[in-house]
Amino acid sequence: MGGIHHDHRDPDRVPGGGRGPARVKRDYRVQPPQATVGENVARVADVVGAHLISLKGMFPVPSDYRGLRHSWVKDLTSGLTVGVVALPLALGFGVASGAGAAAGLITAIIAGLVAAIFGGSNVQVSGPTGAMTVVLMPVIAQYGVETVPLLGIMAGVIVILMGLTAMGRSIEMIPLPVVEGFTFGIGIIIILQQFPLLLGTPKGTAESTLVSSWLTLSHTDWTSAVAPLLVAALVIVLHVVGRRFLPRLPIALVAIVIATLVAELAHLDIARIGTLPGALPTPRVPAVSVDILRQLLPPALAVAALAALESLLSARVADGMVPGARRTNPDRELFGQGLANVAAGIFGGIPATGAIARTAVNVRGGARTRVASIAHAGVLLVVLVALGPIVARIPMAALGAVLVMTAVRMVSPAVFRTLVRATRADRNTFLVTLAATVVLDLVMAVLLGIAMAALMSLRHMAAYAVVRRQYLPADTREGVIDWTDATAHLRDRVAIYRLDGALFYGNARRFADLVLEVEDVDAVIIRCHRMNILDASGADAVKDVVGQLHRRGIPVIIQGMTDAQRRTVTTMNAVSPDAHVLELSEALAAAERICATTPPTATPTTDHPDGEHG
Numbered sequence: 027m028g029g030i031h032h033d034h035r036d037p038d039r040v041p042g043g044g045r046g047p048a049r050v051k052r053d054y055r056v057q058p059p060q061a062t063v064g065e066n067v068a069r070v071a072d073v074v075g076a077h078l079i080s081l082k083g084m085f086p087v088p089s090d091y092r093g094l095r096h097s098w099v100k101d102l103t104s105g106l107t108v109g110v111v112a113l114p115l116a117l118g119f120g121v122a123s124g125a126g127a128a129a130g131l132i133t134a135i136i137a138g139l140v141a142a143i144f145g146g147s148n149v150q151v152s153g154p155t156g157a158m159t160v161v162l163m164p165v166i167a168q169y170g171v172e173t174v175p176l177l178g179i180m181a182g183v184i185v186i187l188m189g190l191t192a193m194g195r196s197i198e199m200i201p202l203p204v205v206e207g208f209t210f211g212i213g214i215i216i217i218l219q220q221f222p223l224l225l226g227t228p229k230g231t232a233e234s235t236l237v238s239s240w241l242t243l244s245h246t247d248w249t250s251a252v253a254p255l256l257v258a259a260l261v262i263v264l265h266v267v268g269r270r271f272l273p274r275l276p277i278a279l280v281a282i283v284i285a286t287l288v289a290e291l292a293h294l295d296i297a298r299i300g301t302l303p304g305a306l307p308t309p310r311v312p313a314v315s316v317d318i319l320r321q322l323l324p325p326a327l328a329v330a331a332l333a334a335l336e337s338l339l340s341a342r343v344a345d346g347m348v349p350g351a352r353r354t355n356p357d358r359e360l361f362g363q364g365l366a367n368v369a370a371g372i373f374g375g376i377p378a379t380g381a382i383a384r385t386a387v388n389v390r391g392g393a394r395t396r397v398a399s400i401a402h403a404g405v406l407l408v409v410l411v412a413l414g415p416i417v418a419r420i421p422m423a424a425l426g427a428v429l430v431m432t433a434v435r436m437v438s439p440a441v442f443r444t445l446v447r448a449t450r451a452d453r454n455t456f457l458v459t460l461a462a463t464v465v466l467d468l469v470m471a472v473l474l475g476i477a478m479a480a481l482m483s484l485r486h487m488a489a490y491a492v493v494r495r496q497y498l499p500a501d502t503r504e505g506v507i508d509w510t511d512a513t514a515h516l517r518d519r520v521a522i523y524r525l526d527g528a529l530f531y532g533n534a535r536r537f538a539d540l541v542l543e544v545e546d547v548d549a550v551i552i553r554c555h556r557m558n559i560l561d562a563s564g565a566d567a568v569k570d571v572v573g574q575l576h577r578r579g580i581p582v583i584i585q586g587m588t589d590a591q592r593r594t595v596t597t598m599n600a601v602s603p604d605a606h607v608l609e610l611s612e613a614l615a616a617a618e619r620i621c622a623t624t625p626p627t628a629t630p631t632t633d634h635p636d637g638e639h640g
Contacts, residue, residue, distance in 0.1 A: 084189070084361045086143055090396055097394040104391030105401025108151055110276040111387050112138075112402060113409055115432065117299060117417070118425035119154035122219055124166040125174050125376045127299045127417075127425075130154045132306065133375030135406045137366040141380070142399030145362030146194075146355035147341040149348060151384040151399050152366055156216040156433060157336055158329070158377050160235070163219065165325045175371040176312040177322050177329060182367030182377075184330035185360050194338060194356025203456035204475035205339060206441055210456075211463020211471060213436030216429055223426030226254040226296060236464065253294045254423035261285050261427035278428050285424040297422040302414040306407070309372045329377045335472065337363045337380035347389045383432065451482030487559075488532035493540050496524040496553065500610065507610050513618055520617045521547045526556040529564030538567045542574055549617040550575055553610065555586030560594055569600030581605075581620050585613040 094101070112134055120130015134153035141152035166174060188194070218239040222229040230241025261281040268277035289296060341354040359380075367377050388398050409417065445456040459475030466474075498517070499508035509517050521544045529537055544550060552568070554560075572582045584606045587595070595601045607613050 081190070083355060084144075084358050090148065092395075094395045094397060097392070098397060100392035101395050101397040102401050104388050104393035105398040106405055107276060107391045108384055108388045108393075108398065108402040109405025109409075110279050112151070112153060112381075112384050113406060113417075114278045114282045114420075114425060114428045115381075115384070116153055116406065117420065118429045118432075119156060119159050120376065121223070121299070121422060121425055122156070122216070122429060123154070123159040123162040123174075123376055125162070125171055128302050129174070129374065129376050131302065131406060131410055132373055133370045133378050135306070135403050135410065136373045136375055137370040137378035138406070139400060139403040140369045141337075141362050141366035141378070142396045142403065143362070144358075144365050145337075145341075145380075146357065146359030147344055147380070147385075148352060148396055149344050149385060149389050149393050149398065150337070150341050150354070150359070150380045151388050151402055152337070152363065152378050152380050153384065154376055155336060155379050155381050156429065156436075157212045157332055158379055159219070160212060160215045161325070161329055161332055162376060163235075165329075169321065169325075173312075173318065173322060174376050175374050176314065176318065177326055178367045178371030178375065178377040179312070180319070180322055180326035181329035181333060182364045182369075182371065184326060184364070185333050185367060186364030188330070188334055189357045189360030189362075189364060192357050193334075194358075194360050200335070200339075200472070200476065201452075201455060201479040203445055203452045204459050204472060204479060206445055207456040207459025207475055208335075208463055208471055209436050210438075210442070211460045213433040214460075214464050216433035216436075220426035220430050220433075223297075223422045224254060224258045224430070225251040226423065227251065234465070254296050254421070254426075257285050257289055257294065257296060257421050257423040258427035258430075260288060261424050262431060265427075265431045278431070282420055282424050282428065285427075286420050289421045289424075290419060294421070299418050299420045299422065299425070301418050302410065304414050305411055307374050310374075311372060331472070333363055333367060333377060333379045334360055336382075340380035340382040340385050343382055344385045344389055347386065348394070383435070451479070451486060454482060455479045484530075484532050487528055488530075491525075491527035491529070491533045493523065493525050493533070493537045496522045498522070502555075502610050504609055504611055507614070509614070513614070516618060516621050519548045519621055520551060520614075521549075522551045522553060524553040524556065528559035529554075529557055529567065530559055530561040531563035534563045534567035537564070538570050541571050544575075544580070547580060549581050549583065549620045551583045551585060551610075551613045551617060553585050553613070554591065555610075557587070557591065560587075560591045562594070562598060565595045565598040565600045568595055569598055572601060572605070583607060583613045583616050583620075585610055 113131075116130045116134035117127040118130070120127045120133070123130070130153075138151060138153050141150065145152070162174065162177075165177060169177075215235050218235050221227070221239050221242045225242065225246045227242055227246045230238040230245065264281040264284060265277055268275055268280060288294075337359055338354075338356055341356070341359050345353050363379065370376065370378055384402075388402070391398070393399075446453045455475055455478045458478045459471050462471035462474045499506050501507075523541055525537065541550065541552070552571075568584070575582050582601075582605065584595075584601050586608065587606060592601075592603075592606060595606075596603065607616060
């Protein structure tokens with residue numbers, strides 16, 4: 027931990043003050059409201075109880091469609107556009123997850139409709155996403171595809187509970203490097219997961235995506251892989267050219283159509299999507315047992331965490347794209363996403379989240395109400411009912427290429443360069459999250475990223491905490507304080523230390539070591555008037571310093587703690603009440619009384635500066 031090597035004038039100093047008391051005494055430190063444990067428990071119970079009993083703000087209201095009279099044309103047009111864009115993505119993510127194209131399309135319809143009606147955002151579009159497929163693949167490999175609907179229902183119930191207990195605003199605590207590292211890692215994993223589709227090769231069996239991708243490559247028959255690779259290359263080229271010259275076209279759908287026509291006309295022997303149901307399946311609740319619930323609980327928690335995280339991030343991005351629009355209600359958004367996942371599971375779909383890419387398309391299309399998201403689900407329903415035989419002929423390699431291009435847009439070199447150059451803390455947090463996302467799993471990646479961000483923040487806070495020896499005169503809110511002519515002989519008999527910032531577990535040991543280096547003094551004053559944070563470790567360090575100096579016959583006077591800090595040191599038995607004073611003048615008076623009864627020690631010869639402030 028470093029330290030700041032200069033002092034600043036106290037912002038609460040009263041101009042023109044002298045050694046007398048200040049005309050106005052203010053403590054510039056902002057202290058949080060203090061409450062007892064019982065009061066905190068009661069407040070939490072009131073908040074949770076209000077949500078659980080009244081469900082206030084959780085259900086649709088007429089104001090959700092405010093302005094529809096003026097925006098309905100753009101809403102419907104945007105919904106049609108998003109439906110066209112979402113079709114290949116829904117099919118592709120369904121295939122990528124291992125549940126099948128039909129499951130992806132059903133999820134986009136059911137979850138997209140329910141989340142649009144019940145969610146907290148007016149423009150959010152929900153459905154299967156790449157991040158969710160990353161979570162689902164190992165679950166399906168371990169427990170079987172038949173468990174996915176129940177997994178979605180369990181995750182949905184958990185997300186509903188998160189909304190009811192007001193956890194939506196916790197998204198604001200996730201740092202930007204964690205979000206970007208998470209997004210980068212997902213993009214890399216999605217690309218790796220498409221190797222079997224792009225090569226027409228069975229997927230390698232391994233829990234790690236990296237290992238699985240390597241096994242897929244090592245077992246590829248490159249002669250039979252030529253046809254799917256050509257189809258995938260065609261889709262990628264069409265994406266690049268289309269985005270460059272025809273940015274307004276739904277290029278993913280156009281590329282899929284062209285690739286399908288080429289595969290049909292050339293009679294290519296490559297894997298296709300296959301038969302889709304001609305209607306929505308009959309809703310049913312999956313079979314449940316205590317054993318299967320116990321087995322699926324850990325992955326259900328992971329799916330719920332991801333559904334909440336991605337949905338709230340997407341909604342936050344959408345809010346920033348619509349100036350003046352009503353902000354997302356995060357708790358209602360969780361409630362709606364939970365209902366969407368329960369509904370998708372009942373219809374045999376896969377878990378869903380808010381989709382950033384589709385939401386962005388919706389906003390750019392001019393959507394302003396939920397009608398756009400509802401229309402998007404209607405477009406997909408028409409496709410399922412009327413165009414199933416045509417969709418069944420789409421090459422799997424074409425879907426894999428669409429997902430690769432989607433993932434490439436998630437991996438932004440500009441964002442990478444920005445974060446690795448910003449600060450060391452941001453760089454470390456970003457890289458840890460990115461590596462954990464690729465090597466481990468998404469939930470663990472977020473947890474590790476947040477832990478790294480917290481660690482770097484604590485290190486940063488410790489580095490800017492100041493513990494240093496101070497000499498008088500000092501410019502304080504009482505005025506300029508100095509030894510008088512009568513007490514000038516005490517200048518070297520009383521050591522004054524000033525503690526700025528925080529005294530916590532990150533710098534408690536350094537504080538103790540520095541103060542305990544003092545020698546040849548009769549009293550020590552520890553100034554805490556600029557200390558903003560004090561925890562139990564810091565209080566214990568104060569206790570250690572006071573105890574050791576007391577055994578050496580050196581009394582300690584503490585000056586300037588807030589009421590909350592005094593309660594902390596009292597609880598820790600670190601400082602007796604009579605050892606604390608509010609102002610520096612009182613501390614000097616107490617030191618003078620102590621030195622009056624103490625024989626003078628040898629005077630150190632160390633020179634010190636004059637006129638320090640603080």
